Every structure is written in C-alpha cells, then in structure tokens.
Amino acid sequence: MSQRTALYEQHIQAGAKMVDFAGWDMPIHYGSQIEEHHQVRKDAGMFDVSHMVILDLEGPQARDFLRKLLANDVARLKDAGKALYSCMLTPEGGVIDDLIVYFLSDTQYRIVVNAGTREKDIAWMQEQIQSFDAQLTERSDLSMIAVQGPNAREKMASLLPDTEAKEALELGVFFGQQIGSLFIARTGYTGEDGFEIMVSNDEAAQLWQWLVDAGVAPTGLGARDTLRLEAGMNLYGTDMEENISPLEAGLNWTIAWEPEDRDFIGRGPLEAQRGREDLHRFVGLVLEGRGVLRGHQKVILPDGSEGEITSGSFSPTLNQAIAMARVPASIADRVEVEIRGKHLPARRVKMPFVRNGKSLID
C-alpha cells in the first residue's frame, strides 16, 4: 500500500490520475499534462511535493558536518535564509543524492532531499554525523507545496496578512524564511519564479484550497518533469546516480574546489578526474524532425562514438523533442539519435532550453 500525502483527498477531488512514485500515491496529472505545463509557464500552477524529505540539522558543529558531507560549500552562505544546491557524494565520488540546504543560522540548517533516496540518504547522513556535535531530525510533520509560474508569488502573497505578504514578496531568489506558520522559499524546479512552501500537515489542505481559490492550478508530477527538463535541471536516478561522477552529469558548477583544504567526502576521486580531457560531456539535444527523445536512446557522434540520452521528452513550450545526454568528449554540434532502429538528426544546444517562459534555443 502506497503512502499518501496530507493532500491526497484534494488530488482525488480534483480528478487526478494517481500513480506510484517512490512508494507514494501521487498525481501524475489532473486531465492534461500539457495544459498544466503551459499553465505554469504562463500563469501559476502548484505541485504537491510532500513526498520529498525535509530534515532539520542543529548543533554547534552543524556547519562543519555539512562542509564534510557536501560537495558544495555551506561556508559560502553568509546571509540567513540563503539556500545552496549541492550533491552528496560517495567516498568514490558518485552522487548519492542532490539536495537543497537552507542556512538558517550558524547552528541551524534545513535540508530537502529526494523521496526516492530517503532511506539511503538518512542512513548515510546519520553515519557521517556521528563524529560531529549536531543532530538531524526528519520533519515528517511538514507538507510541501511548490507554487510556480510568473504569477505564483503574487497569488500566494494575496493569501497572507499584509506584513507576511510583504516579507514573502521581499524574499530574494534562492532564499527561504519562516513567515508566520509557513516556511516560504523562493526556490523551485520549473525554471519559473515561485515559492516552495512548507506547511504543517494539519494546515496543508486548507492552504491548497486557498491557492485553488486564488487561481493556482493543481499540476501533476508529469508536468513537473517536462518543466524541469526544459529548465535544464537534472533528475536524480536518471541524469545522475551513484556510479556517475558529477563531472559527467553537468554538475561541475556545484562543486566548491576552494578552499583546497576542505576535505569533503568524494573529493579525492573528483580531484583525480578534474581537468581530464576524456570525461563524458553532459549536453542538451534538440531533435530536428518529428519524434520523441527518451532516456536510454543511443546518441551517435560523427566520429562513430556513442553516448546515451539520460532524460528526454516532448517539450510543450518548444513543440519539439528535447533531451539531456551523456556523450563522449568528441561531441559535435550535429549528432544522430537512434529511435526504433532509425537514425534521426539532432543538434546540441546549450541548456537550459527554456527559462521564465521563453525559449533560449536558436
């Protein structure tokens, strides 16, 4: 039996098609995945992401612990509320998970990790935290609603008392803060502006309903996937995983090499790979003709070498197929993708494909 979020009844009432996702019964769409996708790009949509795992970290050595645990460096966070995206690596330099950490104070952080990796993440973190004076607490009492789109912040703020609305609208990009009974963060996974809101399980259904009344459309995990793909954001388990180096998953930018003496887990193997010319590249592809790019399709380079699509789909915004792919370093601007035995032309593009509602490809 799958687990249900505090918003399960809201999904059923809204006519959701429910599917199993990492052991949770989640809405894939509420009628049309493509319409929901456009709604987020043009106005405002919301996702129940309560299956994701919220962890609070507290203690005098919380910061030291995270500087060991994460490939990105929380010492970069100077302002209270600022968030950081990071990978958590194995000692061999593979990606255990990607996560967001919010800096609340020198002794307090809030971390959000993926639902599909919940058990291994918590086990790994608990093992590593043993030698630090800090404690990790799972916040399963909280639900999470992502409100995304050009009008998302205004619509959410319209539900708050004046002083709280002002605080919410003044949040900087990639900042989160407790505002009244809600933790509101200006983060997301769609390439649009918006909030991710943590709310007590008891109040989640009420907030969801108020958002519906404010004109925010329930949006399923199906649209969440096409939105994040257009936004060039990796998905754990398909674009990156434990036996893949972050340097071969387009995540170089998330690794804090400086200061050189910060000994984060996985650093040694990454240092050995760093600067190597033969590493695979992580690139964006656009299919020239008709068809749909999918994960695991073969990418054929002009020199005959082969790579693989890690995630692909039809892009509702661009009205053509797009993909992320891991390919040999000899990658050229023109490649072919094998779809059901046929070799179809595709071209390499810079990611993201779409940002703030607009196409970024030529």
Place this chain on the structure above:
Amino acid sequence: MSNIPTDLRYTNSHEWVRDNGDGTVTVGITDHAQEQLGDLVFVETPEIGNTVEAGDACAVVESVKAASDIYAPLSGEIIETNAALTDEPELVNSDAFGEGWIYQIRMEDEDALTQLLDAEAYEAVAAEE
C-alpha cells in the same frame, strides 16, 4: 466510463476496427486507450504498401510520458494512413474513433473480422484495468 461504439470491433490491446464494407478496415486506438496514455505528442504511422500479420507492432503512439506500440488487429496490406496526425497527434485524444484514426488495411481474410471482440466483450476488457 469511456465511450465504446457498438458498430466497431476491438482487440485486447485496445485497437478499434471499422469495417468499411469493401474489404478494407480502418484502425485506431480506443477512447479508453487514449485516456490511459494521456496527451499524445507523436504518432508514427506504418508505411503504405507494407504487409502486416495480425499481432504485428506496426505503428507507435507517443504521449508525453511514453511510447506505445499499436498492433495490427488482422493481416493484410496497409493502404492508407492518417496524414493529419503528423501535425495534430492530439486528434487521437480529442476524437479517438473519428478524426483520430491511424491507418487502413486491405484484409487478407475477411473472416478474421468476426474473431475480434464486440463492444460488450471489449467493455469487459477495459473494465478490468
């Protein structure tokens, strides 16, 4: 429950078959099938002139999420495909039994039609899912 016209024949794999009365049939996927697949974004039709055996995967419909094979309900030659689906694959969603038809076959053996499911039998198949 989705719509299941009584003048058509069906397969267990959710194709519908319309007898055109001239030795040819028109094939598509059922309303139930399109509902399960979600928004379609690409239809790969078979090549005209190809000969297919009953049960052959001969066309593909792709939704945002996944690709699904469409099987030949009976043996014969592909004589026509729905060119409108190239630009408007969503016709399969909006009108599965009409404008969303996928291809036509000239039947090798017209008796094969009688072996397909009728509406009542198909309703039972769809209800099981």
